[in-house]
Amino acid sequence: MTLARTLSAGSNLSRRNFLVASAAAGGGLILGLALPFGRSEAAGSADFTPNAFIRIGSNGEVVLTMPYVEMGQGTYTAIPMLIAEELEMSLAQVRLEHAPPNEKLYANPLLGVQATGNSNAIRGAWKPLREAGATARTMLVAAAAQRWGVDQAACRAQNGEVIHEPTGRRASYGDLAAEASKMPVPESVSLKSPQDFTLIGTPAKRLDATAKVNGTAVYGIDARPAGVKIATLAQSPVFGGRVKSVDDTASTAVKGVQQIVRLDDAVAIVADHMGAAKKGLEALRIEWDDGPNAALGTEQVARQLEEATLKTGAVAQNVGDVEMAMANAATRLKARYEVPFLAHAALEPMNCTVHFRKEECEIWIGSQAVARVQAMAAQALGLPQDKVIVHNHLIGGGFGRRLEADGALRAVEIAKHVDGPVKVVWTREEDIQHDMYRPYWFDRLSAGLDGEGRPVAWSNRFAGSSVIARWLPPGFHDGLDLDSTEGAINLPYDLPNFHVEYVRVEPPGIPTAFWRSVGPSHNVFVTESFIDEMAAAARQDPVAFRRSLLSKSPRAKAVLDLAAEKAGWGEAVPKGRGRGVALQFVFGSYLAMVADVEVSEDGAVRVHRAVCAVDVGTAVNPDTVEAQVQGGVIFGTTAALYGEITLKNGRVEQANFDSYQMIRMNEAPTIEVHVVKSEEPPGGLGEAGTSLIVPAIANAVFAATGRRLRKMPIGTALAKQGN
Amino acid sequence: MAFNIEINGKPHTVDVDADTPLLWVLRDVIGMTGTKFGCGMALCGACTVHIDGVATRSCITSVHSIGESKVTTIEAIGATPAGAAIQKAWLDHQVVQCGYCQSGQIMSAAALLQSNPDPTDADIDNAMSGNICRCGTYVRIREAIKLAAQAGKQGG
Numbered sequence: 001m002t003l004a005r006t007l008s009a010g011s012n013l014s015r016r017n018f019l020v021a022s023a024a025a026g027g028g029l030i031l032g033l034a035l036p037f038g039r040s041e042a043a044g045s046a047d048f049t050p051n052a053f054i055r056i057g058s059n060g061e062v063v064l065t066m067p068y069v070e071m072g073q074g075t076y077t078a079i080p081m082l083i084a085e086e087l088e089m090s091l092a093q094v095r096l097e098h099a100p101p102n103e104k105l106y107a108n109p110l111l112g113v114q115a116t117g118n119s120n121a122i123r124g125a126w127k128p129l130r131e132a133g134a135t136a137r138t139m140l141v142a143a144a145a146q147r148w149g150v151d152q153a154a155c156r157a158q159n160g161e162v163i164h165e166p167t168g169r170r171a172s173y174g175d176l177a178a179e180a181s182k183m184p185v186p187e188s189v190s191l192k193s194p195q196d197f198t199l200i201g202t203p204a205k206r207l208d209a210t211a212k213v214n215g216t217a218v219y220g221i222d223a224r225p226a227g228v229k230i231a232t233l234a235q236s237p238v239f240g241g242r243v244k245s246v247d248d249t250a251s252t253a254v255k256g257v258q259q260i261v262r263l264d265d266a267v268a269i270v271a272d273h274m275g276a277a278k279k280g281l282e283a284l285r286i287e288w289d290d291g292p293n294a295a296l297g298t299e300q301v302a303r304q305l306e307e308a309t310l311k312t313g314a315v316a317q318n319v320g321d322v323e324m325a326m327a328n329a330a331t332r333l334k335a336r337y338e339v340p341f342l343a344h345a346a347l348e349p350m351n352c353t354v355h356f357r358k359e360e361c362e363i364w365i366g367s368q369a370v371a372r373v374q375a376m377a378a379q380a381l382g383l384p385q386d387k388v389i390v391h392n393h394l395i396g397g398g399f400g401r402r403l404e405a406d407g408a409l410r411a412v413e414i415a416k417h418v419d420g421p422v423k424v425v426w427t428r429e430e431d432i433q434h435d436m437y438r439p440y441w442f443d444r445l446s447a448g449l450d451g452e453g454r455p456v457a458w459s460n461r462f463a464g465s466s467v468i469a470r471w472l473p474p475g476f477h478d479g480l481d482l483d484s485t486e487g488a489i490n491l492p493y494d495l496p497n498f499h500v501e502y503v504r505v506e507p508p509g510i511p512t513a514f515w516r517s518v519g520p521s522h523n524v525f526v527t528e529s530f531i532d533e534m535a536a537a538a539r540q541d542p543v544a545f546r547r548s549l550l551s552k553s554p555r556a557k558a559v560l561d562l563a564a565e566k567a568g569w570g571e572a573v574p575k576g577r578g579r580g581v582a583l584q585f586v587f588g589s590y591l592a593m594v595a596d597v598e599v600s601e602d603g604a605v606r607v608h609r610a611v612c613a614v615d616v617g618t619a620v621n622p623d624t625v626e627a628q629v630q631g632g633v634i635f636g637t638t639a640a641l642y643g644e645i646t647l648k649n650g651r652v653e654q655a656n657f658d659s660y661q662m663i664r665m666n667e668a669p670t671i672e673v674h675v676v677k678s679e680e681p682p683g684g685l686g687e688a689g690t691s692l693i694v695p696a697i698a699n700a701v702f703a704a705t706g707r708r709l710r711k712m713p714i715g716t717a718l719a720k721q722g723n
Numbered sequence: 724m725a726f727n728i729e730i731n732g733k734p735h736t737v738d739v740d741a742d743t744p745l746l747w748v749l750r751d752v753i754g755m756t757g758t759k760f761g762c763g764m765a766l767c768g769a770c771t772v773h774i775d776g777v778a779t780r781s782c783i784t785s786v787h788s789i790g791e792s793k794v795t796t797i798e799a800i801g802a803t804p805a806g807a808a809i810q811k812a813w814l815d816h817q818v819v820q821c822g823y824c825q826s827g828q829i830m831s832a833a834a835l836l837q838s839n840p841d842p843t844d845a846d847i848d849n850a851m852s853g854n855i856c857r858c859g860t861y862v863r864i865r866e867a868i869k870l871a872a873q874a875g876k877q878g879g
C-alpha cells in the first residue's frame with residue numbers, strides 16, 4: 001500500500017545501525033545561527049554521541065542531526081520533537097544540523113535510501129528517533145547514578161538534567177556527557193506512553209521560522225564559497241537535442257562575462273554575477289540539432305497512452321469476479337480520464353554550486369536525496385564517493401523535484417571547465433522547460449450498479465510512466481510499483497468485485513519524476529470522480545453514497561462525517577455554486593474534503609472554501625498538520641484550475657509564471673482543517689491535501705453545473721463548451 | 724560603470740553595467756542573499772525590496788534607476804515599525820513553510836501596513852497578489868497581516 005512496505009525489505013538497516021553507530025556529524029550549516037559554511041565544532045572526545053542523531057557536548061550543547069530535509073513541511077521541528085520528547089529536553093535547548101550523505105546512518109527505513117519523499121519522514125522517524133532519544137536518556141541517567149553511587153531507578157531525567165529525587169542532587173546533560181559516553185548502550189529502551197507526552201501532540205513553533213523571516217535562512221541558491229562565479233545556461237529546447245553551433249561574439253563582450261562553456265546539449269555562461277550571465281545568455285546565438293523528438297506534441301503522448309489502455313496490463317488488485325458482476329449489473333458506467341504533465345515550479349529555481357579540484361569535488365545544494373547526489377556525482381567524475389563532499393541546505397520547495405540529481409550533474413559538468421567554484425542557477429524559463437514532469441496518465445474505467453444503486457463491479461486500467469522504475473529500480477517488479485497504483489487500489493470502500501490494471505508506458509521525449517502527491521495526485525482524482533459518477537447514476541447524495549460503502553473503514557467514515565458536518569453539507573447553496581466531496585486513504589492517513597466552488601457565466605471557476613477533516617494518527621505537531629493541509633489545498637487548486645505542461649514540436653510551451661500560472665492571494669480559498677485526535681502511529685501528510693482537493697473541486701463543479709470534468713486542468717474547458 | 728547606492732542606510736559602490744538589475748547587485752555583488760530570485764520578470768515577488776518605502780521588484784529595477792533613493796531589504800526591515808510588526812505576526816502565526824517566498828511576502832506586507840495601517844481583505848488581495856507562495860501559505864499570510872494591523876491599533 002505504501003512504497004514503504006516493499007522497499008524496506010531491501011534495506012539492511014538494523015536497529016544497531018541506528019543506535020550504536022557514532023557519527024562525528026560534520027558538515028552542514030547550523031540553523032538559526034546562519035553560518036552557511038560553519039562546520040560544527042569538531043566532535044570532542046568528551047562529547048556524548050550515543051547514535052548518529054544526537055551529540056551532547058561537555059559544554060552542554062545539544063546538537064541534533066536531521067536525517068530528513070526541511071523543504072517547508074516542518075520536518076526540522078517534528079523530528080526534534082520526537083527526539084526531545086524521549087530525551088526530556090525542550091525544543092529551545094537544541095541546535096540542528098543537516099545530515100551529511102551516509103546511506104548507512106541516515107537512510108529512511110521505509111525507503112531503504114537516504115531520501116525525503118513520499119510523505120514518509122515522520123513515518124520513518126517515528127520509532128527509531130524516539131528510541132535514539134530514549135537511549136541517550138537512559139545512558140545519561142546511568143552515568144548520574146554511577147557518579148552518585150545511587151540506584152538508577154531513583155533518578156529521572158527532566159528538562160536537560162538528571163535529578164536524584166531522594167537527595168535532590170542534579171547534574172546537567174553537558175556535565176554528564178563524558179561519563180555517559182562510557183556507559184554501555186542499552187539493548188532495549190522503553191518509550192514513553194502517549195499520555196506522558198509533553199511535546200508530541202502539542203502545537204510547536206517551527207525551529208526554522210526566525211531565520212526565514214529575517215533573511216538569514218540559507219538555501220542552496222545562497223551558497224557563496226569564496227571566489228564563486230555565477231553561471232546560467234541554455235539547454236536543448238527539445239529533450240534529446242544537441243548543440244549544432246554557437247556564436248558567442250556578443251556574449252563575450254558583455255561586461256562581467258568570464259567564460260562560455262559549451263556542452264554537448266547545453267551552453268553555459270559563467271560570469272561575475274547573474275545579471276551578466278543572463279545578459280550574456282540573451283546575446284548567445286545557438287543553433288540546435290533537435291534530434292528525434294523534434295516533432296513531438298502532447299496529443300501524440302495522450303494517444304499513445306490511450307491505446308495502451310486497450311491492451312492488458314499488470315494486475316494491481318483483483319477482488320471477486322468483475323466480468324460476471326458487470327454482466328449482471330442493472331446499470332453500467334464507462335468513463336475515460338486524463339491528467340496532464342505538470343512542472344514542480346518550486347519557488348527556488350534549480351541551482352547547484354560546485355568546486356571541482358581534480359582529485360576531489362565539493363558541492364553545495366538543497367537536496368531531498370543528498371546521498372544520491374554524492375553517488376551520482378562521484379560516478380560522473382570517476383572519483384571515489386568520499387572525495388565528493390556535499391553540503392546540504394534548506395530547500396525552497398521540493399515537491400519531489402529535489403529527489404533528482406540532474407541539476408547537480410549538470411553543475412558538475414560545467415564546473416569541470418571552470419577554475420574555482422561556480423554556482424549554476426537556472427532561469428525560471430529553464431526551470432520550467434527542463435523540469436522532470438509529473439507523468440501524463442490516461443485511465444479507462446467501468447462500473448456496474450445493482451437495481452438498488454449499490455456498486456457491484458469496478459474496473460480500472462490506466463497507463464503512464466513509472467517514476468519508481470527509473471528512480472529505484474528494485475521497487476518496480478511484475479509490471480507494478482506502489483507509487484503508480486497508490487490511491488487506485490486498496491480503496492476504503494466496500495467494492496465486492498474490483499479489478500485494477502496498470503500499463504507502464506514511457507513516452508519519448510519528456511522525462512518524468514515524482515511530484516507532490518505523485519501516484520495519488522492522479523489516482524485520487526480519477527477514483528473519487530468516478531465514485532461521484534456512480535453516486536449520480538444511483539441518484540444518491542455523494543456523501544450518503546460514500547458513507548454506505550464504508551462499513552469496513554470506521555476511520556474513513558469518521559473523517560467523512562466530520563468534513564460533511566463542518567462544511568454544512570446538505571445546506572442550500574446559491575445559484576452558480578456547488579459543493580463537492582472527496583475521500584482518500586493514502587500515505588497512511590485518512591482525509592475527507594468538501595470544496596465550495598462558483599462557476600461564473602464565462603466558465604471561470606473560483607474555489608471559495610475547502611473544509612478538510614484529517615486523521616493522521618498521532619499528529620506530532622498539529623500546527624504543521626494544519627499548515628500542510630492548507631498548503632496542499634493551494635497546490636492542488638493550482639493544478640486543478642491551471643496546471644498543465646504541453647509539448648509542441650518537442651518543446652515545452654510554458655516558460656514562466658505568466659504561462660504556467662499559480663494560484664495567488666486573491667484566488668486562494670479559505671481553508672478549514674479539522675484534526676481527529678488519535679493515538680495510532682502517524683501517517684504521512686505532506687502531500688495528502690494536494691491529491692484530495694482536485695476531485696473535491698471537480699465534483700463541486702459537477703454539482704454546480706452538471707458538467708463532469710474528466711480531464712485536468714479545468715482551464716477554459718467550461719468556457720469553450722458554452723457552460 | 725560605478726554606481727553609488729544606499730542600502731539599509733549604508734553606502735555601497737558597485738561596478739556593473741547600468742542595466743544590471745538591483746537583485747543581482749544585492750545577491751551576487753554585495754552578497755546580501757536574503758532577497759530572493761524567483762522569476763526575473765516581476766511575476767512572483769520573491770525579489771521585493773523597498774525603494775523609498777515603496778515595494779519594488781528588484782529583478783526588473785536597474786541599478787542606474789536608483790540614484791539617490793534609499794533601498795531597504797529584508798535584512799533591515801525589522802528596524803521599521805511596520806516591518807517589525809509584520810515579522811512578529813509572521814512568527815506568532817507560524818506563516819512560513821519552505822520560507823523561500825517569505826522575504827518578498829514580508830516586504831510587500833510591510834509596505835502595505837506602512838501606507839495602510841488597517842487593510843481590508845481587498846487591500847490585502849491588491850497588495851499581496853504579486854507574491855506567489857508555491858507552498859500555499861496564503862491563508863496564514865492574510866491572517867498574519869490582520870494580526871499585525873490589530874496589534875498596531877492596540878499599540879496606539
Ligand code: FES
Nearest residue numbers: 761762763768782
Ligand atoms: S524574481 Fe522578481 S518578481 Fe520574481
Ligand code: FES
Nearest residue numbers: 821822824857858
Ligand atoms: S513558503 Fe515556500 S514558497 Fe512560500
